[in-house]
Amino acid sequence: MISRELIAASTEPLILSLLQRGENYGYAIAEKVRAFSRGEMEWTEGMLYPVLHRMERRGLLKSRWDAAENGRRRRYYSLTSKGRDVLADRRREWVAVNKTLTAAWGT
Amino acid sequence: MFDLDAELRHWRRETELTLAFEPDEIDELEDHLKLAVEKAVAQGASPEDAWRSASARLGDSPPLAAEFAKSKLMPALFHLLRSWWQAGVLLVIFGIHLSSTFAMNWPSTAQGEPRYSFWIITCICFAALVALMPGRTARNALLIGVGNAFCLIPLLHLAVYNQLGDELIGTGWSRMGAPMGWWPVSMAISGFVVINSWAWKRSSRTAIPTTLAVAAAIVLLLTIAPFFCEVIGYLSLRELYHMPTAHEIHYTGEARNQFLQWKFVDVLVNSCVIIASWVPLVLAIIASGGIIVLHRITRHYRANSQDTAPVFPSSRDLPWLCGLIGSATAWFYSTSIEPTFLRTIRETGTGAHHALGNFFGVPLMTVMSAVLFLLCAHELTRRLSLAARIRTFYSTAIVLFEATLLMMLALLTVFGGIAWMDFSSGTFMRTAFFSVGLIFIMSRQILLLVQHVRSGNVEPSLWRFEGRDLVRLGSQLGLICACAGLFLMQVALVLAFVSVAMISALINWGNSIQHPDQPFHPESYFNAATQTHYPTPHLDFWIFSGLSYVSFCLAAGFLIALMLSGLEFIRFNTYRYYKVRKAERTRHDVLAVNE
Numbered sequence: 061m062i063s064r065e066l067i068a069a070s071t072e073p074l075i076l077s078l079l080q081r082g083e084n085y086g087y088a089i090a091e092k093v094r095a096f097s098r099g100e101m102e103w104t105e106g107m108l109y110p111v112l113h114r115m116e117r118r119g120l121l122k123s124r125w126d127a128a129e130n131g132r133r134r135r136y137y138s139l140t141s142k143g144r145d146v147l148a149d150r151r152r153e154w155v156a157v158n159k160t161l162t163a164a165w166g167t
Numbered sequence: 168m169f170d171l172d173a174e175l176r177h178w179r180r181e182t183e184l185t186l187a188f189e190p191d192e193i194d195e196l197e198d199h200l201k202l203a204v205e206k207a208v209a210q211g212a213s214p215e216d217a218w219r220s221a222s223a224r225l226g227d228s229p230p231l232a233a234e235f236a237k238s239k240l241m242p243a244l245f246h247l248l249r250s251w252w253q254a255g256v257l258l259v260i261f262g263i264h265l266s267s268t269f270a271m272n273w274p275s276t277a278q279g280e281p282r283y284s285f286w287i288i289t290c291i292c293f294a295a296l297v298a299l300m301p302g303r304t305a306r307n308a309l310l311i312g313v314g315n316a317f318c319l320i321p322l323l324h325l326a327v328y329n330q331l332g333d334e335l336i337g338t339g340w341s342r343m344g345a346p347m348g349w350w351p352v353s354m355a356i357s358g359f360v361v362i363n364s365w366a367w368k369r370s371s372r373t374a375i376p377t378t379l380a381v382a383a384a385i386v387l388l389l390t391i392a393p394f395f396c397e398v399i400g401y402l403s404l405r406e407l408y409h410m411p412t413a414h415e416i417h418y419t420g421e422a423r424n425q426f427l428q429w430k431f432v433d434v435l436v437n438s439c440v441i442i443a444s445w446v447p448l449v450l451a452i453i454a455s456g457g458i459i460v461l462h463r464i465t466r467h468y469r470a471n472s473q474d475t476a477p478v479f480p481s482s483r484d485l486p487w488l489c490g491l492i493g494s495a496t497a498w499f500y501s502t503s504i505e506p507t508f509l510r511t512i513r514e515t516g517t518g519a520h521h522a523l524g525n526f527f528g529v530p531l532m533t534v535m536s537a538v539l540f541l542l543c544a545h546e547l548t549r550r551l552s553l554a555a556r557i558r559t560f561y562s563t564a565i566v567l568f569e570a571t572l573l574m575m576l577a578l579l580t581v582f583g584g585i586a587w588m589d590f591s592s593g594t595f596m597r598t599a600f601f602s603v604g605l606i607f608i609m610s611r612q613i614l615l616l617v618q619h620v621r622s623g624n625v626e627p628s629l630w631r632f633e634g635r636d637l638v639r640l641g642s643q644l645g646l647i648c649a650c651a652g653l654f655l656m657q658v659a660l661v662l663a664f665v666s667v668a669m670i671s672a673l674i675n676w677g678n679s680i681q682h683p684d685q686p687f688h689p690e691s692y693f694n695a696a697t698q699t700h701y702p703t704p705h706l707d708f709w710i711f712s713g714l715s716y717v718s719f720c721l722a723a724g725f726l727i728a729l730m731l732s733g734l735e736f737i738r739f740n741t742y743r744y745y746k747v748r749k750a751e752r753t754r755h756d757v758l759a760v761n762e
Contacts, residue, residue, distance in 0.1 A: 071656075085198075086199055087193060087202040104224070104225070105203075105224050106196060106199075106225040106234075107231070108225060108232040109192065109196065110235050125191075128198075128241075132198055132201070133194055134195075134198055135194075135195050
């Protein structure tokens with residue numbers, strides 16, 4: 061299991077990365093995170109939404125309501141250009157951290 | 168048999184009650200839940216298990232609400248007023264205060280000049296409280312508690328005071344409406360039966376006995392309270408409470424005799440009337456609220472989480488709120504119901520005393536808090552461009568202008584004339600200005616509502632161009648600062664009161680040393696009081712005036728919060744209504760396309 065702090069720190073880059081592949085909705089994002097982490101990252105799924113909304117307010121994401129295949133309303137999120145810039149920054153940071161840790165453990 | 172739809176409805180209702188979510192957010196969470204359940208069912212789980220695991224993974228409602236509420240407007244007030252009943256109870260305190268100030272006109276009432284304003288205020292307070300109670304059980308508990316208190320009082324009074332002889336009963340009943348004979352008693356009995364049979368059907372079974380017991384206890388206590396006060400000492404509770412406001416009762420040199428006479432007659436007979444009229448109503452409201460409070464608290468403790476029901480005032484509501492408060496204040500003023508503090512200032516001032524009375528009061532404080540609110544409506548975390556600053560200034564000016572306009576209308580409503588010293592205008596002018604104010608407020612609100620519905624945007628339209636973040640942060644800071652400002656003003660006033668009280672206490676102490684034959688005794692306050700309309704400030708006067716004033720300010724502050732939260736509720740539901748209709752339309756469109 062991954063610690064809460066690390067999950068909290070990685071949530072935003074994770075969401076940005078997942079949305080890089082195209083727009084998506086909350087449940088699918090949560091599912092993908094579980095699939096990618098093979099169950100290592102346990103979220104309280106409801107907490108995903110306040111994060112998404114905050115990111116939207118900060119201009120990293122934009123959202124639209126659309127009718128899903130079963131006629132229900134669903135909110136789809138996608139990246140903005142600012143979101144892409146931030147993702148690039150975060151990616152650089154995480155790669156740097158990863159490299160540093162790998163190097164440290166390799167010695 | 169497990170019913171998924173019923174579970175979803177229940178979950179939705181619980182979630183909505185926290186008031187931390189916008190309707191869209193609940194829709195989103197609901198869709199999430201449905202998807203999770205559908206997937207689990209498709210994989211072979213039973214609907215019940217699927218629901219349980221899906222809702223567990225989504226998270227408990229209260230922590231979720233807390234998380235969602237973080238991004239809302241009012242975290243500070245959200246913690247202060249966790250839910251509406253607290254605001255409701257405070258509203259009632261406000262009512263009590265007004266009642267106590269009303270009571271200073273009691274002698275004139277007893278002499279056949281009934282005043283109905285108190286009743287109107289109490290009824291409004293009560294109606295507001297009932298309307299704002301979240302959930303049917305809460306509303307019912309309130310209605311039952313108050314209803315029972317009302318029905319029990321005439322019966323118990325009859326039982327208790329009958330022991331005192333015909334004379335007292337005669338006086339008591341004549342003031343309580345004896346011309347109606349035994350009607351009150353028969354009405355009380357039938358009311359008691361009707362209310363409780365109605366309640367038994369409608370409310371949850373646990374809530375009713377508790378409410379009944381509390382209402383009965385209140386009534387019993389109030390009925391015997393005058394006798395207790397007689398036994399315990401010189402002053403009854405009611406007298407103590409009314410002392411700071413009872414300016415029409417002169418504490419003159421021969422007060423001792425007058426006081427005793429007044430006390431015996433008044434406590435034994437008048438108390439019945441007062442108690443039978445407003446005290447039970449107010450206390451029953453509080454007690455019924457208390458039950459709900461306890462109920463909610465225990466429930467939430469059981470859920471091992473925190474009750475989270477925020478209020479979200481918005482800057483849009485500020486101007487008309489100022490107008491409303493201004494109107495209310497002016498109205499209280501015109502009906503001689505106002506805090507002693509303001510009255511003192513008004514009546515002891517010279518020359519411009521009317522101006523002082525009118526403007527150095529709640530209206531001024533309201534406007535000041537509005538100014539504070541707006542001054543603070545700036546984005547503090549980043550530098551603003553010049554254009555953004557100008558926009559802020561512009562919107563601030565609009566809101567202030569509206570607030571001032573409404574305040575002026577409210578004052579004109581009362582005084583009927585623009586000239587400073589001309590307060591003699593008639594009812595016609597007052598009514599005219601009142602109508603103009605009402606029309607202004609109503610049309611503005613309707614206009615805004617239409618705009619919001621059309622745009623589907625819940626943000627205040629006036630502020631929309633500032634950007635959502637700015638509005639949120641600004642409103643938060645603004646209201647916190649406004650509250651802080653009001654609080655500081657109150658602290659300053661309390662300090663002033665306390666220092667005066669201490670000085671007068673010292674003087675009294677000095678006097679008692681100089682004149683050892685006149686030992687220091689609470690009674691001496693009455694004996695030593697001067698012949699003036701307002702006695703020289705004594706410890707009790709200042710302390711009670713101070714308390715009275717603080718309770719007024721505090722209650723007024725919370726009243727603002729309550730009103731804002733009520734508005735938010737209306738806005739929230741209107742918005743939801745249109746969203747749901749829109750969603751239904753979309754669904755129909757989709758179905759039509761599929762067909």
